[in-house]
Amino acid sequence: MIRLVTFLLMLLPSLALAQEKLVLGLSQDEVSITATFTGSELLIFGAISRETPPPQNSDLGVIIAVAGPNVPVTIRRKERVAGIWINTDSANIDIAPSFYAVATSGPLNEVLRPLEDLQHAITWDRVVRSAGQDAFSTTEFSEAFARIKESSNLFQMLEGAVALEDDTLFHTAITLPSNLTEGPYRTRIFLTRGGQVIDTLDTNIPVFKVGMERWLYNLSREQSALYGLLALLIAIIAGWTASAAFNAMRR
Amino acid sequence: MQIYLPIAEISVNIYLLLGIGGLVGVLSGMFGVGGGFLITPLLFFVGIPPAVAVATSANQIVASSVSALMAHIKRKGVDWWMGTVLLIGGLIGSAIGVQVFNLLKELGQVDLLVNLCYVVFLGVVGGLMMVESLRALRRSKNAQPAKRKRHNWVHNLPFKVKFRVSGLYISVIPPLLVGMSVGVLAAIMGVGGGFIMVPAMIYVLGMPTKVVIGTSLFQIIFVAAFTTMMHAITNQTVDIVLALLLLIGGVIGAQFGTRIGMKLKAEQLRILLAGLVLLVCLKLAFDLLIEPSELFSIGDAL
Numbered sequence: 001m002i003r004l005v006t007f008l009l010m011l012l013p014s015l016a017l018a019q020e021k022l023v024l025g026l027s028q029d030e031v032s033i034t035a036t037f038t039g040s041e042l043l044i045f046g047a048i049s050r051e052t053p054p055p056q057n058s059d060l061g062v063i064i065a066v067a068g069p070n071v072p073v074t075i076r077r078k079e080r081v082a083g084i085w086i087n088t089d090s091a092n093i094d095i096a097p098s099f100y101a102v103a104t105s106g107p108l109n110e111v112l113r114p115l116e117d118l119q120h121a122i123t124w125d126r127v128v129r130s131a132g133q134d135a136f137s138t139t140e141f142s143e144a145f146a147r148i149k150e151s152s153n154l155f156q157m158l159e160g161a162v163a164l165e166d167d168t169l170f171h172t173a174i175t176l177p178s179n180l181t182e183g184p185y186r187t188r189i190f191l192t193r194g195g196q197v198i199d200t201l202d203t204n205i206p207v208f209k210v211g212m213e214r215w216l217y218n219l220s221r222e223q224s225a226l227y228g229l230l231a232l233l234i235a236i237i238a239g240w241t242a243s244a245a246f247n248a249m250r251r
Numbered sequence: 252m253q254i255y256l257p258i259a260e261i262s263v264n265i266y267l268l269l270g271i272g273g274l275v276g277v278l279s280g281m282f283g284v285g286g287g288f289l290i291t292p293l294l295f296f297v298g299i300p301p302a303v304a305v306a307t308s309a310n311q312i313v314a315s316s317v318s319a320l321m322a323h324i325k326r327k328g329v330d331w332w333m334g335t336v337l338l339i340g341g342l343i344g345s346a347i348g349v350q351v352f353n354l355l356k357e358l359g360q361v362d363l364l365v366n367l368c369y370v371v372f373l374g375v376v377g378g379l380m381m382v383e384s385l386r387a388l389r390r391s392k393n394a395q396p397a398k399r400k401r402h403n404w405v406h407n408l409p410f411k412v413k414f415r416v417s418g419l420y421i422s423v424i425p426p427l428l429v430g431m432s433v434g435v436l437a438a439i440m441g442v443g444g445g446f447i448m449v450p451a452m453i454y455v456l457g458m459p460t461k462v463v464i465g466t467s468l469f470q471i472i473f474v475a476a477f478t479t480m481m482h483a484i485t486n487q488t489v490d491i492v493l494a495l496l497l498l499i500g501g502v503i504g505a506q507f508g509t510r511i512g513m514k515l516k517a518e519q520l521r522i523l524l525a526g527l528v529l530l531v532c533l534k535l536a537f538d539l540l541i542e543p544s545e546l547f548s549i550g551d552a553l
Contacts, residue, residue, distance in 0.1 A: 179260060232313060
């Protein structure tokens with residue numbers, strides 16, 4: 001994938017209609033999950049730099065794709081067996097982003113040609129299918145996966161959400177929900193002309209727990225027995241304190 | 252106000268969690284049940300991942316049970332000897348239960364079996380209790396004192412021991428067996444087992460209701476603590492922040508619950524518990540029988 005992108009990048013200057021390059025800005029270069037974290041709004045903005053004046057026909061497009069870390073999951077389907085709804089079929093997915101958002105500056109079919117989508121794996125379908133996973137040979141499972149992810153805001157298709165001014169400045173806001181998986185969030189920006197990708201930018205936005213959240217999480221993983229005892233200690237002290245406090249109040 | 256839970260990895264409203272903890276705490280104090288059969292589904296509903304919900308509610312049960320137990324100790328409502336015998340049985344039972352659980356896991360469909368277990372046991376226990384307590388209530392209205400069956404098969408076994416607080420002189424075998432079977436079920440169903448323990452103590456062992464609750468709480472504390480440790484070490488799914496919020500509500504609720512319980516008649520208390528158990532049973536049965544709106548679900552990889 002990366003090799004393909006670099007190859008295309010090397011190829012691009014010679015192919016480009018006009019030499020247009022992306023310059024990127026981010027509202028924050030990392031997302032910290034604190035105790036009061038309720039999700040985050042990621043502002044992605046940038047400019048298109050040129051050495052020559054832009055062509056007159058305005059078929060410029062900007063596509064921004066943000067992908068969370070891959071988490072292997074199992075999708076299960078319920079069926080009625082002897083009057084009871086139980087899980088029957090299941091499909092494993094080894095590579096699927098825990099979060100995925102695509103924002104475009106216009107209708108998808110205008111800013112991106114299917115062939116380009118196939119090469120760069122930009123839309124959700126292409127991302128999950130590019131891994132060549134058998135789970136997605138059945139569209140039913142892949143549709144259900146997208147549907148469930150979409151309902152919890154973990155999969156967003158934002159057509160026309162990228163504002164493009166004078167074919168030079170662009171910006172968009174992507175809302176990250178609170179139930180994020182930790183890790184690097186790969187952010188890719190594609191500049192297209194007539195649906196053809198002419199420049200790409202690739203960067204990572206780390207999303208990590210900090211402070212107490214970080215400390216508790218690490219403790220639960222690295223010193224799990226100690227963590228368990230701490231949990232019990234808190235429980236016993238809280239129970240005892242409440243009882244003692246109520247008795248004191250009654251006197 | 253929202254708070255981010257470090258292990259559940261989700262942000263939830265603080266007051267909602269305090270409320271759930273408080274509600275379950277009241278029930279815990281009133282009936283001597285840990286409330287695990289209630290708190291876990293409530294946490295699912297809020298959006299907590301099932302594995303975290305199961306493990307964390309075990310931790311919260313420890314807190315509310317300690318709080319309620321303190322109140323019962325003050326009123327001499329704990330039979331320590333009986334509690335210890337039940338606990339020994341319970342630990343043996345839960346060791347067996349864990350083996351059974353792993354066996355079921357290998358066969359697949361463990362979720363379904365757990366749910367069916369719930370429906371069957373909650374239904375049977377709730378139904379029997381409801382019928383019996385309604386009958387007892389009718390008897391007491393007719394001004395006839397309710398008689399506990401003083402002598403049944405339970406009283407004809409060897410190894411008799413005097414349980415002074417319960418006013419019983421019975422063999423240790425029945426309490427051991429009760430503790431064991433509750434332990435097995437607790438391990439499989441992931442609960443303290445109070446809702447099975449309490450009726451078993453009343454109807455099988457013939458213990459007076461006032462002692463039953465404190466004694467059940469005593470036993471639950473240890474079973475829930477054991478479960479918490481197991482989850483913390485093997486699955487790392489205990490969320491301390493979530494537990495803390497639940498137990499702040501829980502320990503306060505438990506104090507109120509204990510006082511409400513003291514004011515009610517034993518029969519009324521049993522009818523209320525039976526009603527609650529039946530309600531949860533119906534809800535679970537309903538979920539199994541009605542076509543879900545989303546047939547697919549995303550879970551952790553196998």
